[in-house]
Amino acid sequence: MVFAAITGRLYDLQVWQYPRYRKMARDNATLERLVPPERGLITDHAGVVLAGNVQRWRAMLLLSDWTDAPAILARFEKIISLSAADRTRLAKIFRGRRRYLPILLKNDLSWNEMAQLEVNRPWLPGVIINHGFERRYPLGKDTAHTVGYVVPPHAAAAKADPVLDLPGVRVGGAGVEQAHNQTLFGTPGVTELEVNDRGAVVRVLGRRAEMSGKTIALTLDAGLQREAMRILDGRPGALVMMDARNGAVRAMVSAPSFDQSYFDNGVPDHVWTRWMKDPQHPLVDRTTQGLYAPGSTFKPTVALAALRCEAITAKTKFFCSGHLKIGNRMFFCWLRSGHGWMDAASALQQSCDVFFYHVAMRVGIDKMAAMGNELGLVGAPAMDFPSLAGGFLPTCHWAHKRGLEWTEGRTAIQGIGQGYSVLTPLNLAIMVTRVATGRKIVPHLVGAIDNEPVKLRAGEELNLAEKHLAVVRQGMNEVVNTPLGTSWGGRLDVHGARMAGKTGTAQVISESAAMEAANYDDSKLPWKYRPNALFVGYAPLEKPAFAVSVVIEHGGLLDPVKAARDMFARALTSDKLQA
Incomplete structure (x- = not known):
């Protein structure tokens, strides 16, 4: 009976439970890595x-x-x-x-x-x-x-x-x-040892x-990306170039930049301290996170809003004497001697502030914000990219919720892209692309995944009359290609192709009434207090292929114009891009 019990137990262990103990023994002798x-x-x-x-x-x-x-x-x-x-x-x-x-x-x-x-x-x-x-x-x-x-x-x-x-x-x-x-x-693998x-x-x-x-x-082009960084040359600012036909982002650079290889094994303390103390903030992506007052680059949006709601027509004129009194405050034009009689196209050409004070008060902030929303200026763009800041344009509802008394003077200031309006360079690039094409172009950064192309859509037609777009485009053409235009000194001529656009300067400090009345020279201010310089444009005129927005912090008026011109020249002479 004893031997029978032993034999039965051996049979149970070696036959019936063999798979279990084999696995246990195998687990004791193997490792999975x-x-x-x-x-x-x-x-x-x-x-x-x-x-x-x-x-x-x-x-x-x-x-x-x-x-x-x-x-x-x-x-x-x-x-x-x-x-x-x-x-x-x-x-x-x-x-x-x-x-x-x-x-x-x-x-x-x-x-x-x-x-x-x-x-x-x-x-x-x-x-x-x-x-x-x-x-x-x-x-x-x-x-x-x-x-x-x-x-x-x-x-x-x-x-x-x-x-x-x-x-x-x-x-x-x-x-x-x-x-x-x-x-x-x-997907990770497994090795059994x-x-x-x-x-x-x-x-x-x-x-x-x-x-x-x-x-x-x-969708980036390495050559254009390098060219954009070379053009900025370390000056704090941003540049975005889009394909106006389908929204493909061809270049998107922010300056100054940083060496991203440090992050792989941990940024050394001395490097991190240097970045944190740098007043130019190299880690901030100005193209998608930098919020800037748009200045006069916002005027095409204001003009389109006014034309659509019939606040003005293409022939409506206002007289610019160099200033306009609203309430008990005097609002000045950048040209203190005045521009004279201005219509929409000529006011864009010469960036007349007084004209757009009048227009903004006729239109109101809600309609300006609605047009800005349609042109891609409000909110974060629908692009596959993290940490996108959203452009902001004030509305009556927004002001009311904050108990902010909204005056005609505040509306007038919004009409020239100052006040509460803040936009990213990417927002501005979308806006000028839509003005150039009349279509709801959406930016795209991914062109293909494992050789499977991502379809880029041209976008549906905007709810804008072609005759209204024609007025704004004419003004933007004259900005660059006529001697009275604010961008005449940075015009483009590459194989007969020309560009259109709009300059802008935006104050970074609050001007006192005394400063405005004295017509102070902002170029003599300390560098960090000088206005930001902006430009939005597209080329060629007849059939837009590319659109650009440029912001150079505390730069000169023509600095971003020349940057855009050089980018268009490079893009339009590139056989690969034209193909």
């Missing part, structure tokens, strides 16, 4: 790499229940030296690391270091050599704000997802890298290959 995927590429529309990867060899430690991590680390250091920072980092990791996740001992191994590790492998159980990737940005600062950068995952995210806790894994921290992180990230009783890897039992992230081709 997650393999992070290679991040997808980001390119321009022609395939020029804007964000790529560089392979790096590194030493990793696979922890297990029997791994004596401090002893292995001590042996490792006898072969390859570690910095004090590395030792501190590893000490923290050993205390809280999950056993199935590998630990990075040292990154970017040399061939000599890899050879020494291979020779000493028997005395380093659990230590393996594998390859990882570091992010590289070939255009550097020229694409820092738009392409963005990668960062180590937050601790909370890494705790929730073991893949994010792997050494070297990075996630998008800004720009396209952040907006399309899931597409770029890829057989280990001996000391934790040393004996062989690879199986592997599920990782899948690299997808390649995203942006």
Whole structure:
């Protein structure tokens, strides 16, 4: 009976429960290692790499229940030296690391270091050599704000997802890298390893290959992006160029810029301190987050609002004597001697403030805001990009909610793009694109994903009469191409192609009545108190292909005009873009 019981128990263990104990024994002798995927590429529309990867060899430690991590680390250091920072980092990791996740001992191994590790492998159980990737940005600062950068995952995210806790894994921290992180990230793989009783890897039992992230081709043109940054030449400001036919963003730069490669392994303290103390704020993306008073670049919007609601006609004229009294305050034109009789086209041409004081009071802020909304000036643009600031134009409802007494003087100031109105350079680029085409153009930054084109739509027709658009376009043409125009000194002539546009200057300080009455020279103010210079334009005149908005902080009137001219010249002579 005793032997029968023993025999039965042996049969139960070795036959009936064989699958269970086989799995348990296998689990005791194997480790599963997650393999992070290679991040997808980001390119321009022609395939020029804007964000790529560089392979790096590194030493990793696979922890297990029997791994004596401090002893292995001590042996490792006898072969390859570690910095004090590395030792501190590893000490923290050993205390809280999950056993199935590998630990990075040292990154970017040399061939000599890899050879020494291979020779000493028997005395380093659990230590393996594998390859990882570091992010590289070939255009550097020229694409820092738009392409963005990668960062180590937050601790909370890494705790929730073991893949994010792997050494070297990075996630998008800004720009396209952040907006399309899931597409770029890829799918991790799994490698099943057989280990001996000391934790040393004996062989690879199986592997599920990782899948690299997808390649995203942006609508940007690398040549135009570089040209835009060269034109700004470090001056604080922003430039956006769009394809007026379909909304493809060809260039989007903010200056000054920064070196985004620092974020991969953590920005050094001295670099971060320098960025934080820089009064020009290099980390701020002025194209999508910079909110500026539009100044006279808002006047085409005011003119269209007035024409549509029949507050004026194309032939309506107002006399500019250089000033206009509204209530008990005098409002001045930039030309104190006055422009004389002005209609809509000539008022745009010479940027007559008095004309637009009259027009704004006839139209009212609600109708100006409604037209601004239709032209893409209100709210954040519908574009696949993170942290988009939204343009703002005041309304009667907004003023009433804040208990703000709204006067005719406030309305007049809104008519020349001052007061409470603030817009981003991207908002302004959308506006001038819609004025140029009469269509609801929407900006797009992604052109294709893994060679699958993203369809760019031209947009439906705006609810604007062609005769009203013609008046505004005529005025914008005369701004650049007639001697009395405010942009005459920066006109374009490339193979017979010309541009149209509108200049603008916007005060950054509140002017006192005494300053206005004295007709002070703002060019003699300290640099940071001088007005911002703006320009919006499109080219060619007859069949607009490109639209540009430029903001140069505290710049001269023609600075943004010449920047736009040079961008149009480059774009219109590019065979690739014309194709």
